[in-house]
Amino acid sequence: MPDQTIAVGATQEGSSEKQMDQEMHVLDHRPRHGEPLWCDSPDWRKQLEEMRLSDAAKDRVEEFATQGYLIVKNAIPEQLTSEARMAYDSLMDQSKLLREAAVRDRRLPNFHKYSEAGKRVFSRSREALKFQDLLFGYRSSVYTSLYFKHGTQQSIHRDIPVFCTQPKEFYFGVWCALEDANETNGALRAIPGGHRLHTVDPFALAARVTNDPSSIHPSDSPLWSMYQEAVHRECQAHELKEISIEMEEGDVLIWHPMLPHGGGKILDESATRHSMVYHVVPEGTPVYQMDVFFNRNRQDEPDLASWEYDTFEGRLFVKR
Numbered sequence: 001m002p003d004q005t006i007a008v009g010a011t012q013e014g015s016s017e018k019q020m021d022q023e024m025h026v027l028d029h030r031p032r033h034g035e036p037l038w039c040d041s042p043d044w045r046k047q048l049e050e051m052r053l054s055d056a057a058k059d060r061v062e063e064f065a066t067q068g069y070l071i072v073k074n075a076i077p078e079q080l081t082s083e084a085r086m087a088y089d090s091l092m093d094q095s096k097l098l099r100e101a102a103v104r105d106r107r108l109p110n111f112h113k114y115s116e117a118g119k120r121v122f123s124r125s126r127e128a129l130k131f132q133d134l135l136f137g138y139r140s141s142v143y144t145s146l147y148f149k150h151g152t153q154q155s156i157h158r159d160i161p162v163f164c165t166q167p168k169e170f171y172f173g174v175w176c177a178l179e180d181a182n183e184t185n186g187a188l189r190a191i192p193g194g195h196r197l198h199t200v201d202p203f204a205l206a207a208r209v210t211n212d213p214s215s216i217h218p219s220d221s222p223l224w225s226m227y228q229e230a231v232h233r234e235c236q237a238h239e240l241k242e243i244s245i246e247m248e249e250g251d252v253l254i255w256h257p258m259l260p261h262g263g264g265k266i267l268d269e270s271a272t273r274h275s276m277v278y279h280v281v282p283e284g285t286p287v288y289q290m291d292v293f294f295n296r297n298r299q300d301e302p303d304l305a306s307w308e309y310d311t312f313e314g315r316l317f318v319k320r
Contacts, residue, residue, distance in 0.1 A: 029138055029139065029282075029283065029284075030138060030282050030283060030284035030285055030303070030304070031136075031137070031138060031167050031170050031282055031285060031303070032167065032303050033166070033167055033300070033303050034167060035167045036167070036168075036169070037135070037136070037137075037169050037170060038135075038137050039061065039064060039065040039135055040065075040169065044065055045062075048061055048062065048065075053134075057131075057134075060072075060131065061131075061134065061135065064131075064135060064254065064256065066192075066193065067192040067193060068190070068191075068192055068193060068194060068195035068196070068255060068256040068258070068259035069190060069192070069245075069253055069254060069255040069256065069259055069261075070131065070253070070254055071245075071247065071251055071252070071253050072125075072127050072128045072131060072251065072252045072253075072254070073248070073250075073251055074248075074250045074251065075125045075126075075127045075128040075176075075250060075251060075252040076121055076124070076125050076128075076176055076177075076178075076249075076250045076251075076252065077124065077250070078249070078250060080117070080120055080121060080124060081121075081177075081178045081179070081249050081250055081274075083117045083120070084115075084117045084118060084120075084121050084178050084274070084276065085178050085179070085274045086117075087115040087117035087118070088108070088111060088115070088117075088118075088147055088149070088274070091111070091114055091115060098114075102147075102149070106148070106149075106150060106152060107146045107147065107148050107152070108146065108147040109144065109145070109146055110144055110145055110146075110320060111145060111146075111147035111276065112142065112145050112278075112317060113320055116312070118145065118147070118276065119312045119313070119315075119317065120313070121176050121178070121276055122142055122145075122174070122176075122276075122278050122315065123312055123313035123314065123315045124313070125176065125252055127252075128174065128176075128252040128254065129315075131254060132172060132174065132254060132280060135172070135254070136170060136172075136282045137282075138170075138282035138283065138285075139282065139283050139315075139316075140172070140174075140280045140281075140282065140283075140315075141280060141281060141282065141283045141284075141285075141309065141315065141316035141317065141318070142278050142279070142280055142315070142316070142317040142318065143163075143171075143279045143280060143281050143287050143318050144278075144279045144318070144320075145276055145277060145278045145279065146276070146277045146279075147274075147275075147276050148273065148274070148275045148276070148277070149272055149273070149274055150185070150186070150266070150271075150272060150273055151181070151185050151186020151187075151263050151264065151266045151273045152186065152262070152263035153186055153262075153263045153264070153265060153266055154262040154263040155228070155262050156189065156190075156191060156228070156232060156242060156260045156261065156262040157228045157231075157260065157261070157262060158227070158228065158231055158257070158258055158259070158260055158261075159171070159173055159257055159279075160257045160258055160293065161202070161223070161224055161227055161289070161290045161293045161294070162218075162219060162224075162289045162290060162293075163257060163279055163281075163287055163289075164287065164288040164289060164290075164292050164293040165257075165281055165285050165286065165287055165288070166285070166286050166288065166301050166302065166303045167303060169256075169257045169258065170257075170281055170282055170285050171257040171279065171280070171281050171287065172254050172255065172256070172257065172279075172280050172281075173254070173255045173257075173259075173261075173277055173278075173279060173280075174252060174253070174254050174277065174278040174279075174280050175188065175247075175252065175253040175254075175255070175275060175276075175277050176251075176252050176275060176276045176277070176278070177247040177248060177249055177250060177251045177252070177253075177275055178249065178274035178275050178276065179249050179272060179273055179274045179275070180246075180247065180248050180249050181246060181247040181273050181275065182246045183244060183246070183264060183265075183267060184266075184267050184268045184271055185266060185267075185268060185271035185272065185273040186263050186264045186265065186266040186273055187244045187245055187246045187247070187263075187264045188244070188245040188247065188253065188261060188262075188263065188264065189242055189243065189244055189245065189261065189262050189263065189264045190242070190243060190245055190255070190259055190260065190261040190262075191235050191240050191241070191242050191243075191259070191260040191261070192240070192241075192243060193238075193240050194231070194234075194235045194240055194258070194259060194260040195256040195257075195258035195259040195260075196258075197231070197234045197235065197238060197240075197258075198258075199234055200227065200230045200231055200234055202223075202227060202293055202294045203294065203295075203296040205223055205226050205227055205230065205294065206223060206294040206295065206296075208226070209221075209222060209223055209226070213294060213295040213296065213297060213298075214291075214295065214297075216290055216291045216294050216295060217290065217291065218288075218289035218290055218291040218292075219289055219290065221290050221294070223290060223294050224290065227294075231260055232260070235260060242260075244264055283309075283316050284304055284305050285303070285305060286301070286302060286303065286304065286305040286306065287305075288301055305318075307319060
């Protein structure tokens with residue numbers, strides 16, 4: 001299916017009727033200022049009980065609301081996981097520049113930009129998409145993605161300072177296992193329940209670093225480490241435990257924006273752990289970074305994204 005560009009915020013001159021309908025869909029069906037993620041609301045259990053869902057689906061939503069993540073088993077067809085791995089290896093063979101960047105950074109940003117296989121892992125994981133749409137209350141779209149050939153061994157952290165949406169916390173990490181992930185090749189790690197702790201004050205942290213919050217860099221600030229260390233102390237104070245999450249090829253994990261998570265230690269350095277992470281938000285929802293997250297004066301930023309989208313198999317991907 002060829003891509004189609006959608007401009008958010010205004011209808012472009014010469015747009016087709018179909019495109020205008022899609023633009024209005026993006027404009028009309030998105031969260032607005034002050035709206036909470038429904039599964040974070042005090043009455044989320046009551047809302048869940050009133051939904052027409054199977055008992056199994058309700059159990060999965062409850063798992064997300066209480067633990068901060070859920071796993072959708074066998075969400076990606078085996079043929080597609082193999083196709084994505086081969087497409088990645090082919091791209092690395094073809095592009096020295098991308099290969100060197102992927103080796104240096106141990107990840108490739110926006111693989112879906114280079115390969116339709118990278119889009120299909122998202123668009124055809126239909127059961128995972130159902131839960132994303134359900135948990136948001138809106139249709140999920142791709143903001144960015146990362147492809148990993150090996151485990152990250154990342155320390156425990158929250159994504160939210162660099163995925164700061166308006167309204168707040170309308171962001172999920174969607175981790176897709178293209179191979180088994182276990183303790184040999186670096187399983188995921190997380191602190192279940194850590195997404196419900198909100199005592200770390202980002203503005204108080206910023207005041208310790210600068211008297212001018214407008215000087216905070218969007219993606220490179222000492223506040224990142226300060227915030228993650230404070231979150232870790234908060235989890236320890238509440239005696240929350242870090243766990244390992246093993247995944248099988250084809251599984252998809254969806255995590256809450258406030259969930260502390262990372263990558264486990266790799267026991268076999270030669271082992272691969274092909275995977276993709278999609279950073280997703282409701283259609284039309286903007287994403288800001290640390291210059292907004294840590295700045296008290298910028299909490300009323302627009303709740304409508306300014307970028308354009310490409311469409312693929314009925315889903316939106318931010319145009320890059």
